[in-house]
Amino acid sequence: MAKASSTGVRPTIRMVAELAGVSTATVSYVLSGRRGDGGPGVSDPTAEKVKAAAERLGYRPNQAARAIRTGRTNTVILSLTMLSDPWSLSVIESVQKAAVPRGITPMILGDADWVKVLGAHNADAVFVDAVREEQRDALRKLAEHGTSLVVFDEVLEAEGFDVIRSIAGPGCRMAVEHLLHGHRRIACLTPATVAGTSGGTRYRAYSEALADAGIPEREDYVGLFDGTSAGAYAAATRLLSMPERPTALYATTDYAAVSAINAAQRLGLAVGKDVDIIGVGNTVEGERMSPSLSTVGPVDFFDKLARLLLRRATAQSSPDAAKDPGVLDFPWHLFVRESAPHRSAATRLY
Amino acid sequence: MAKASSTGVRPTIRMVAELAGVSTATVSYVLSGRRGDGGPGVSDPTAEKVKAAAERLGYRPNQAARAIRTGRTNTVILSLTMLSDPWSLSVIESVQKAAVPRGITPMILGDADWVKVLGAHNADAVFVDAVREEQRDALRKLAEHGTSLVVFDEVLEAEGFDVIRSIAGPGCRMAVEHLLHGHRRIACLTPATVAGTSGGTRYRAYSEALADAGIPEREDYVGLFDGTSAGAYAAATRLLSMPERPTALYATTDYAAVSAINAAQRLGLAVGKDVDIIGVGNTVEGERMSPSLSTVGPVDFFDKLARLLLRRATAQSSPDAAKDPGVLDFPWHLFVRESAPHRSAATRLY
DNA sequence: CTGTTAGCGCGTTCAT
DNA sequence: ATGAACGCGCTAACAG
Numbered sequence: 001m002a003k004a005s006s007t008g009v010r011p012t013i014r015m016v017a018e019l020a021g022v023s024t025a026t027v028s029y030v031l032s033g034r035r036g037d038g039g040p041g042v043s044d045p046t047a048e049k050v051k052a053a054a055e056r057l058g059y060r061p062n063q064a065a066r067a068i069r070t071g072r073t074n075t076v077i078l079s080l081t082m083l084s085d086p087w088s089l090s091v092i093e094s095v096q097k098a099a100v101p102r103g104i105t106p107m108i109l110g111d112a113d114w115v116k117v118l119g120a121h122n123a124d125a126v127f128v129d130a131v132r133e134e135q136r137d138a139l140r141k142l143a144e145h146g147t148s149l150v151v152f153d154e155v156l157e158a159e160g161f162d163v164i165r166s167i168a169g170p171g172c173r174m175a176v177e178h179l180l181h182g183h184r185r186i187a188c189l190t191p192a193t194v195a196g197t198s199g200g201t202r203y204r205a206y207s208e209a210l211a212d213a214g215i216p217e218r219e220d221y222v223g224l225f226d227g228t229s230a231g232a233y234a235a236a237t238r239l240l241s242m243p244e245r246p247t248a249l250y251a252t253t254d255y256a257a258v259s260a261i262n263a264a265q266r267l268g269l270a271v272g273k274d275v276d277i278i279g280v281g282n283t284v285e286g287e288r289m290s291p292s293l294s295t296v297g298p299v300d301f302f303d304k305l306a307r308l309l310l311r312r313a314t315a316q317s318s319p320d321a322a323k324d325p326g327v328l329d330f331p332w333h334l335f336v337r338e339s340a341p342h343r344s345a346a347t348r349l350y
Numbered sequence: 351m352a353k354a355s356s357t358g359v360r361p362t363i364r365m366v367a368e369l370a371g372v373s374t375a376t377v378s379y380v381l382s383g384r385r386g387d388g389g390p391g392v393s394d395p396t397a398e399k400v401k402a403a404a405e406r407l408g409y410r411p412n413q414a415a416r417a418i419r420t421g422r423t424n425t426v427i428l429s430l431t432m433l434s435d436p437w438s439l440s441v442i443e444s445v446q447k448a449a450v451p452r453g454i455t456p457m458i459l460g461d462a463d464w465v466k467v468l469g470a471h472n473a474d475a476v477f478v479d480a481v482r483e484e485q486r487d488a489l490r491k492l493a494e495h496g497t498s499l500v501v502f503d504e505v506l507e508a509e510g511f512d513v514i515r516s517i518a519g520p521g522c523r524m525a526v527e528h529l530l531h532g533h534r535r536i537a538c539l540t541p542a543t544v545a546g547t548s549g550g551t552r553y554r555a556y557s558e559a560l561a562d563a564g565i566p567e568r569e570d571y572v573g574l575f576d577g578t579s580a581g582a583y584a585a586a587t588r589l590l591s592m593p594e595r596p597t598a599l600y601a602t603t604d605y606a607a608v609s610a611i612n613a614a615q616r617l618g619l620a621v622g623k624d625v626d627i628i629g630v631g632n633t634v635e636g637e638r639m640s641p642s643l644s645t646v647g648p649v650d651f652f653d654k655l656a657r658l659l660l661r662r663a664t665a666q667s668s669p670d671a672a673k674d675p676g677v678l679d680f681p682w683h684l685f686v687r688e689s690a691p692h693r694s695a696a697t698r699l700y
Numbered sequence: 701c702t703g704t705t706a707g708c709g710c711g712t713t714c715a716t
Numbered sequence: 717a718t719g720a721a722c723g724c725g726c727t728a729a730c731a732g
Contacts, residue, residue, distance in 0.1 A: 008510075010472070010496035013725055023704050028726060043702065058495040060469030064417040065724035068710050073414070075471070077457075084439055092433065092460050105467050107427075108458035110442050117455050119410030121425070122360070145408045146360040230579035230609040234616060259580040266584060363711060373718050378712055392717075415710030418724050 011057040020053035022046060027054070031061060067122065074104050076313050077123040079114040081130045086255060086283065088129070094302035095127070098310045118142055125149075125313035127305070131156060143325075148312040150305070162312065162325045164305055168280070171296040171332025172205030172252070175278050178294070178334055179248040180213050182343025183276065184350040187221040187239045187246035189232060189256050202252035202280055221246055229259050236260035240267050240275065247275055247349040248340070254279035254286045257293055261339060276340035276349075282333075291338035298330035361407040370403035372396060377404070381411060417472065424454050426663050427473040429464040431480045436605060436633065438479070444652035445477070448660045468492055475499075475663035477655070481506060493675075498662040500655070512662065513677045514655055518630070521646040521682025522555030522602070525628050528644070528684055529598040530563050532693025533626065534700040537571040537589045537596035539582060539606050552602035552630055571596055579609050586610035590617050590625065597625055597699040598690070604629035604636045607643055611689060626690035626699075632683075641688035648680035 013031075017024040029042050030050040053059075067073045076099060080088040095106045104124065109117060115138045118126055125148040131139060136156070143149050143160030150162040157163065179186050188206045210217050223239045225231035232251070236259055239246060249264075251257035257279030261271050269275050272291050279286055282297025308328060336342055343349070363381075367374045379392055380400040403409075417423045426449060430438040445456045454474065459467060465488045468476055475498040481489055486506070493499050493510030500512040507513065529536050538556045560567050573589045575581035582601070586609055589596060599614075601607035607629030611621050619625050622641050629636055632647025658678060686692055693699070 008494065008496055012723085024725080025705080025727075026703060029703090032726080046703080058491045060495075062418070062472065062724060063470040064414040064423070064472060065710095066726075067414040068412070068418060068724075069708070069726045071709090083433065083442065083458075084436075086434075089434055096461055100461065100463075105471070106460065108460055110456065110458055111446055111450065113450075120413040121455070122412065122414060141408045145410070228579050230583045230612055233580040233583045234612055237616070262580055262584060266587070362709085374711075375713075375719080376717060379717090382712080396717080412710060415724095416712075418710070419712045419722075421723090 010062075011059040013059070013061070015057055016050065016053045016059050019057060020046075020049045022050060026050065031059075072124055073122060075123045076104055076106050076309060077109055077114075077118065077121065077126045078106055079109040079111075079118070079126065079128045081112050083108075083110050087281075090283070090302045091127070091129075091305065094306040095309060098303075098306040099313075102310065102314070104310065104313055115142075118147060119145075122147070123313075125309050127309050128152065148315075149325075150309050150312060152305075158325045158327050160325060162308060163327045164308070164330070165327055166298045166301060166330040166332070168201050168332070169205060171298075171334075172202045172280055173209055174332070174334045175280060175294075175296040176206050176209035176250050178336065179250060179276060179278060179340065180209065180215075182348045182350075183246075183248035184215060185221070185244065185246040186210065186215075186248045186250060187223060188250050188252070189223045189225070189236055189239065189260055190252040191227040191232075191256070192224040193227060206250055206252075225256070229255055232256040232259035233263050236263035237267065240264055240269060245275075249275060249277045251277065251279045254281040254283040254293060254295055254297075257295065257339070258285060258289065261289070261291070261293070272338045272341055276343075278340040282335060287335075287337070294335060294337045294340035296332050296334050298332055301330055304328070304330075360412070361409040362412075363409070365407055366400065366403045366409050369407065370396075370399045372400060376400065381409075421472075422474055423472060425473045426454055426456050426659060427459055427464075427468065427471065427476045428456055429459040429461075429468070429476065429478045431462050433458075433460050437631075440633070440652045441477070441479070441655065444656040445659060448653075448656040449663075452660065452664070454660065454663055465492075468497060469495075472497070473663075475659050477659050478502065498665075499675075500659050500662060502655075508675045508677050510675060512658060512675045514658070514680070515677055516648045516651060516680040516682070518551050518682070519555055521648075521684075522552045522630055523559055524682070524684045525630060525646040526556050526559035526600050528686065529600060529626060529628060529690065530559065530565075532698045532700075533596075533598035534565060535571070535594065535596040536560065536565075536598045536600060537573060538600050538602070539573045539575070539586055539589065539610055540602040541577040541582075541606070542574040543577060556600055556602075575606070579605055582606040582609035583613050586613035587617065590614055590619060595625075599625065599627045601627065601629045604631040604633040604643060604645055604647075607645065607689070608635060608639065611639070611641070611643065622688045622691055626693075628690040632685060637685075637687070644685060644687045644690035646682050646684050648682055651680055654678070654680075 013024050013027050017027045027050050030047045063073060078095060082088055099106050114128060115135055119142060128151045131151060131153050140159055150164060152164045154165055154167055190203050207217055223235035225235040240263060249260055251260055257277055260277050264271050264275055271277055279293050279295040282295050286293030286295050363374050363377050367377045377400050380397045413423060428445060432438055449456050464478060465485055469492060477500045479502045481501060481503050490509050500514060502514045504515055504517055540553050557567055573585035575585040590613060599610055601610055607627055610627050614621050614625055621627055629643050629645040632645050636643030636645050
């Protein structure tokens with residue numbers, strides 16, 4: 001029960017050394033488990049003494065002090081602007097899965113003004129989720145002065161930092177065209193926050209694909225909702241309850257598509273038969289549900305992102321295979337699953 | 351456009367000093383904006399020279415090095431287990447609003463194994479949102495050795511750290527009893543993940559209040575859902591479409607209550623008139639919507655939490671009015687708003 | 701083979 | 717406005 005040392009003071013390596021009756025160097029060797037080059041180098045008895053002393057004092061190595069000497073913090077920072085977005089949660093999850101086993105801690109920065117913070121807190125690598133115009137210069141400066149950056153952006157070029165890119169337009173187009181093979185009455189389910197954001201691209205793909213197919217766009221076939229799942233559910237219910245009910249539904253996000261499937265089933269419609277529903281994003285939930293969700297999106301996006309980030313974080317010290325920063329482009333694919341299967345001439349709904 | 355120094359090397363205070371032709375001490379004073387005691391102490395011309403040199407090199411002070419000397423990192427850590435929960439987002443938002451103006455950066459730790467991390471990364475203060483049994487000892491040890499902790503927990507006592515407590519039971523009871531003043535047919539809308547979590551308390555309040563009022567609990571009046579808003583919407587729709595429709599609905603979370611209001615309106619029911627709906631949690635959205643949501647919950651919870659955390663972070667250095675750690679108990683209140691107004695004998699629905 | 705000494709690398713801060 | 721010590725953990729070079 002050895003209590004000792006409830007002094008409210010953070011124990012240092014020197015206190016441990018004193019209590020164990022050895023030098024600080026020995027403590028350092030024992031606790032970090034390494035020694036210069038070859039063999040073990042610390043005898044079992046002393047190692048035990050040191051460990052006991054450290055345990056008794058509640059000693060924890062001081063990352064800040066370690067960082068100053070080694071240049072590594074064993075930390076990656078994720079700067080995420082929309083924490084509530086499932087996309088952000090996927091990023092966090094993937095990075096955590098990749099980082100934690102290697103002893104690296106992901107820290108999340110919820111604020112959008114990463115510019116001030118990142119220069120000061122020296123993480124081994126940083127992921128930035130969105131770059132505003134006026135932040136670009138600061139970004140380049142950071143990269144110039146030793147910060148390892150991975151940036152998610154559709155237009156930036158790699159200038160000392162990695163760029164991850166995932167362009168939605170063509171993929172969304174594929175989704176709508178997939179529906180056009182079997183349908184004419186195609187509705188669109190999209191959040192109302194279309195202004196300027198990526199939502200705009202996704203809705204535009206719908207408009208343009210319909211126009212190119214010679215199908216006039218009906219205003220009452222566009223289901224706007226407030227961005228929540230409940231809102232998507234309500235909007236989908238409205239669309240699917242119309243007298244001239246659409247036979248297919250293009251949802252600009254996967255979670256909206258999921259809500260739409262729920263709504264359709266509640267209305268007694270067989271999804272993939274009476275009505276086809278396709279989403280955008282290729283999130284994991286869609287793959288797991290029943291019926292499985294047809295969707296478009298990048299392949300393996302989050303895992304590859306995590307791997308790149310971790311490689312950057314690790315390559316700091318060992319510049320072995322650390323390639324120069326570059327652009328990593330994720331092409332989108334069409335995933336035809338149960339909620340919107342292939343339609344032959346025989347199964348067309350028009 | 352003075353570029354200079356794109357060496358990929360992080361500039362140090364010494365490089366700045368050399369370029370400006372002054373000592374490192376002067377640079378430190380200029381950039382941190384303080385000087386020993388009284389007057390400015392640094393002449394304007396040299397201050398300008400220093401700032402120019404720092405700007406040219408892209409110098410950013412190294413937090414780790416600063417921390418080692420001052421013992422302060424200007425950082426608070428938020429250890430949050432359920433990042434997708436709106437509750438976590440509220441915590442983040444409040445803390446950010448309080449911290450950023452004071453130059454303190456909140457970092458979010460998404461992993462549940464804060465034990466290893468917190469000992470190493472010395473933040474000025476740490477908020478922990480859930481403590482498992484086996485983590486309690488580690489918690490005490492951390493607190494003993496200088497980590498400023500604020501813990502959210504319903505049973506822990508303050509042992510060197512602050513405890514924030516917000517007990518749901520009695521408040522939920524008040525919510526159901528409020529409905530009992532005007533109703534007999536009261537349904538309950540609750541996520542299916544009742545096992546052991548706080549959800550259990552909230553459902554139990556419903557069961558017990560009904561039992562005490564001599565009303566038998568009907569199984570078909572309990573709407574279980576999967577935890578999503580869409581699920582809550584669907585479950586509420588089912589409840590409100592029953593032949594013997596309940597006249598009141600007790601939802602164990604505010605977001606479920608919001609979905610229920612949407613569902614009721616969609617079914618053509620006047621909320622607050624044909625059907626009363628009450629939530630749990632006192633979140634801001636409920637107050638802002640129309641009809642405004644009646645609910646129970648703590649008052650001013652997030653802001654007070656943020657203030658306490660920031661006080662702890664700041665008090666590190668100046669031990670002026672830093673009271674001893676204690677338990678901060680948030681009593682719950684009943685907020686009677688439009689979705690479930692007061693019912694007099696005349697407006698009773700039975 | 702085991703353990704110690706003596707610096708290093710930062711920004712801060714007290715004397716001078 | 718400066719020189720030098722300081723606080724921390726790490727580690728090359730050395731001593732037993």
